Amino acid sequence: MSQHEVTITVNGEKQTRTIEARLLLVHFIRENLGLTGTHIGCDTTSCGACTISLDGEAVKSCTVFAVQADGGSVETVESLAASGTLHPLQEGFWEKHGLQCGFCTPGMLMSARSLLARNPHPTEDEIRHGISGNLCRCTGYNKIVEAIQYAADKLAPVGAAPGSPRDSKGA
Amino acid sequence: MIPASFDYHAPKTLDEAIALLGQLGDSAKILAGGQSLIPAMRFRLASPEVLVDINRITDLGYIAERGDHLAIGALAREHALEASEIVAASYPLLLDTAKVIADPLVRNKATVGGNLAHADPANDHPATMLAYNAQIIARGAAGTRTIAIDDLFVGLFETSLAPGEILTEIRIPRPAANSGGAYIKIERKVGDYAVAAVAVQLELTGAGSGANAGAIKAIRIGLTNVSPIPARAKAAEAALLGKQPTDAVLEAAGKAAAAECNPSADLRGQVDYKRDLVRVLIKRTVRRAIERARGGRP
Numbered sequence: 001m002s003q004h005e006v007t008i009t010v011n012g013e014k015q016t017r018t019i020e021a022r023l024l025l026v027h028f029i030r031e032n033l034g035l036t037g038t039h040i041g042c043d044t045t046s047c048g049a050c051t052i053s054l055d056g057e058a059v060k061s062c063t064v065f066a067v068q069a070d071g072g073s074v075e076t077v078e079s080l081a082a083s084g085t086l087h088p089l090q091e092g093f094w095e096k097h098g099l100q101c102g103f104c105t106p107g108m109l110m111s112a113r114s115l116l117a118r119n120p121h122p123t124e125d126e127i128r129h130g131i132s133g134n135l136c137r138c139t140g141y142n143k144i145v146e147a148i149q150y151a152a153d154k155l156a157p158v159g160a161a162p163g164s165p166r167d168s169k170g171a
Numbered sequence: 172m173i174p175a176s177f178d179y180h181a182p183k184t185l186d187e188a189i190a191l192l193g194q195l196g197d198s199a200k201i202l203a204g205g206q207s208l209i210p211a212m213r214f215r216l217a218s219p220e221v222l223v224d225i226n227r228i229t230d231l232g233y234i235a236e237r238g239d240h241l242a243i244g245a246l247a248r249e250h251a252l253e254a255s256e257i258v259a260a261s262y263p264l265l266l267d268t269a270k271v272i273a274d275p276l277v278r279n280k281a282t283v284g285g286n287l288a289h290a291d292p293a294n295d296h297p298a299t300m301l302a303y304n305a306q307i308i309a310r311g312a313a314g315t316r317t318i319a320i321d322d323l324f325v326g327l328f329e330t331s332l333a334p335g336e337i338l339t340e341i342r343i344p345r346p347a348a349n350s351g352g353a354y355i356k357i358e359r360k361v362g363d364y365a366v367a368a369v370a371v372q373l374e375l376t377g378a379g380s381g382a383n384a385g386a387i388k389a390i391r392i393g394l395t396n397v398s399p400i401p402a403r404a405k406a407a408e409a410a411l412l413g414k415q416p417t418d419a420v421l422e423a424a425g426k427a428a429a430a431e432c433n434p435s436a437d438l439r440g441q442v443d444y445k446r447d448l449v450r451v452l453i454k455r456t457v458r459r460a461i462e463r464a465r466g467g468r469p
Contacts (some may be wrong), residue, residue, distance in 0.1 A: 021179035133274030
């Protein structure tokens with residue numbers, strides 16, 4: 001078994017630990033760093049509750065070894081409200097009742113953040129496809145879709161989009 | 172679930188990786204996207220003694236047209252295929268396939284090279300690359316060689332890659348004029364393997380060929396998850412080649428594929444059901460490929 005010293009920037013802070021190669025990134029985040037916002041749901045690469053951002057891409061942290069993230073940058077759900085103010089996505093989930101038990105929510109938020117980064121104005125269909133790697137057993141998804149639409153409107157209002165015809169005085 | 176212990180190496184160049192694989196022999200396994208290997212290790216279905224992580228090798232993530240083919244580097248992620256303008260413009264069969272692999276989160280990590288090298292008959296790229304008549308570039312201590320896709324899959328989870336060889340590139344021939352392709356997959360839910368899926372790449376006879384215009388001039392068909400080894404539907408290809416794609420011809424091809432495939436009964440369905448699904452999917456997929464060929468999309 002090999003031990004490795006890794007340095008991973010997590011939510012903007014450099015973290016150096018000595019770990020076994022077989023340690024999964026999700027366990028590194030939860031157990032070594034104590035950041036328990038990232039959840040373990042299925043342990044079979046199915047449910048997406050452990051979704052985080054690794055070097056800017058949303059991935060399932062149960063399906064990456066922590067040693068692979070050495071030198072990289074990880075963002076977890078804790079990064080969203082780092083300033084003490086809810087992120088528009090979190091606000092959307094609050095306002096639109098996007099959760100019941102809340103277990104899938106951290107993964108949903110991180111997937112949705114990745115979706116909106118790639119596509120600031122997704123259609124309902126694009127949102128449903130975008131979160132298709134995340135399972136929710138409570139809501140039936142409708143409220144989650146509405147929450148993400150709420151955040152999209154708040155983060156990038158159509159009228160404020162650069163180059164949009166409505167992006168002019170009086171629009 | 173915790174994988175068994177292993178040693179880990181992350182070489183920065185292909186030469187370094189090949190040298191490592193040469194020293195380590197059978198005890199080593201290559202880690203690319205890891206989206207099949209890491210779950211298998213968590214379940215202890217796989218317990219390699221050593222992982223050689225190739226993700227730190229730079230310049231293997233390309234998707235580019237070079238000469239007469241599309242070159243896909245071993246570390247090109249599925250999402251990169253979905254986002255590629257070249258793929259969207261000229262390789263619709265490949266785009267169809269990339270969009271239905273696993274789920275969007277898995278596609279951010281999963282690689283085309285890994286999807287092929289894993290040689291799982293339930294994976295989607297084997298059928299697609301069989302339909303494209305792709306070539307596989309492999310590098311080992313003895314140098315670089317080209318493997319025809321028809322010669323790549325030799326058993327369940329087994330390829331003709333030699334020990335110590337790395338699949339470095341996939342080459343898809345640039346489709347000729349009047350060509351079209353499509354991939355249609357039936358899955359119970361997002362992220363599941365196919366109940367069955369069909370990949371078709373075909374070329375029609377051009378408009379200047381008189382009575383023969385519109386006939387199927389060339390066709391290759393790959394099947395997903397209905398045989399122990401990724402396979403072509405050769406009897407269906409023969410039933411279509413040189414013919415006008417009438418309803419009767421398509422039905423005969425569908426029946427031929429249903430007879431020649433070799434599915435197993437599992438939670439996704441009985442053998443008879445899967446065979447009938449193949450019959451229907453052959454017709455649907457060939458029709459979609461023909462529409463695309465007629466519409467000018469390769």
